[in-house]
Amino acid sequence: MKKKWRRFLACLSALLVMMSGSAAATEEVPEELKNLYAHSAVLMDGGSGRILFGKNEEEVLPMASTTKIMTCILTLESGRQGEIAVASANAAAQPKVHLGVRTGEEFYVEDLLYSLMLESHNDSAVMIAEHIGGSVEGFAAMMNEKAAQLGCVSTHFVTPNGLDATDGSGTHSTTAADLAEIMRYCVSISPQREAFLQITQTRSYSFSNVEQSRSFSCQNHNAFMDMMEGVISGKTGFTSAAGYCYVCALEDDGRLFIVALLACGWPDNRTWKWRDAAALLGYGKENYHNQTINCTEKPRTLTVEGGLSGDKNPWREAVVEAVPDTAAASGKQYLLRDGEQIRSRLTIRKGLQAPVEKGEVVGRISYYLDDNLLEEYPFVTTASVPEKSFTDWLSWLWKAYTM
Known part of the structure; x- marks a missing residue:
């Protein structure tokens, strides 16, 4: 008797799931396309x-x-x-x-x-x-x-x-x-x-x-x-x-x-x-209606480990600015329904190590509709950052003690 009751409950549960899934599917179909x-x-x-x-x-x-x-x-x-x-x-x-x-x-x-x-x-x-x-x-x-x-x-x-x-x-x-x-x-x-x-x-x-x-x-x-x-x-x-x-x-x-x-x-x-x-x-x-992805992400300032700062001070932290490479943007338009939104996600490389070249790709800005990737633009550096050397230290010390 207990086995029959369990089977009945299992069947009833499966039926309810099927009905709810069917109802959900029906609700997703626009009225004019049913x-x-x-x-x-x-x-x-x-x-x-x-x-x-x-x-x-x-x-x-x-x-x-x-x-x-x-x-x-x-x-x-x-x-x-x-x-x-x-x-x-x-x-x-x-x-x-x-x-x-x-x-x-x-x-x-x-x-x-x-x-x-x-x-x-x-x-x-x-x-x-x-x-x-x-x-x-x-x-x-x-x-x-x-x-x-x-x-x-x-x-x-x-x-x-x-x-x-x-x-x-x-x-x-x-x-x-x-x-x-x-x-x-x-x-x-x-x-x-x-x-x-x-x-x-x-x-x-x-x-x-x-x-x-x-x-x-x-x-x-x-x-x-x-x-x-x-x-x-x-x-x-x-x-x-x-x-x-x-x-x-x-x-x-x-x-x-x-x-x-x-x-x-x-x-x-x-x-x-x-x-x-x-x-x-x-x-x-x-x-x-058409929507074009416009990359408006702001520049990011990134620390460069082992890099020489712009003023040649080896004691100072070296940084570089990274910006979206809009030249790589396709300008493609996407048809979106009212209520649909395109979301963005920025990923930036952590722990940049010198040397860094100008135009080096250090990250990406990705645009998604739901879970579907639509566009990706690279984030690139705006300047080069050389690796600081022993000579840079000597040069800085020489200037500091001869001024």
Whole structure:
């Protein structure tokens, strides 16, 4: 009987903990974001990369044609968009949505990028991949290498177009957090960000194959650009495994927001992604504002053991002034919600020993939001302090007794 009673109390306690944790989690979700359709969603500060809101943001899911933002930026960074790509039988066999290339047909890579990003053509993606990477597999390796460089460790690329696929290393997939980070790189960090934005902001584009025997016209399917002011880029996606997906970037009053949505409904719910994106961006614009870290820490006077004072008196304590090296400051802005505060922590080296060089790092001023380190500036000395020697003692004694 006692054992049963103890088990009952243990179960009751566990249930109460679960309920309290669930209630706490629910309370943390803003009211306007409680009914998002997407299974996985992220609102990111495009300046710092901080996730402002996440829903299942680390869950690995297929991402459909949002894949193509990586295909596009890698191609732009290769510097080969002025080259000619030839359609292979593999490219010509790609399913809809496709440009309809024919085996052996030639296109300028630059034109294919508009086909890729505006109409989301799958055959254009394969043509680009085979031209830049030598093969789809070779280009996928480049995509995965780039993802790793960006810290997107939960992302695995198999195809350049986002069609559902699996290889020996895993399934074509990402997380909302990784997808947002990739878009952040494309629009604000990559040396080719301006070219990326130019392509993804183009409303319509016409081109021909190299022979000029066929002409094509592309229309931008990122309808969200006309739904919310400030949208600067975006890419839609859909496969039967991924559902509707979307990633976009918005600029507003000096703020950059990134939204990533995965598994945001299946047919006939193609408009859910627009509603979710509007809800997340509206929440971000209403609640988050830019703050720049200004290093206002005062200079510190530090004792230098064994150092020679400025007046050359070996009996006098040697000191040196240390100041924050504001030249090392990035000036990066962070989006903060009302009530959030950035705190600073200064660490200074104790027991400085001569000699000390001018500009020597003797400490750091660190800035934190919660437990996350945002910025660090070095504290450096403003002057040199030599080590006092026997000669300094003799010199001081000579002056003292000859005056």
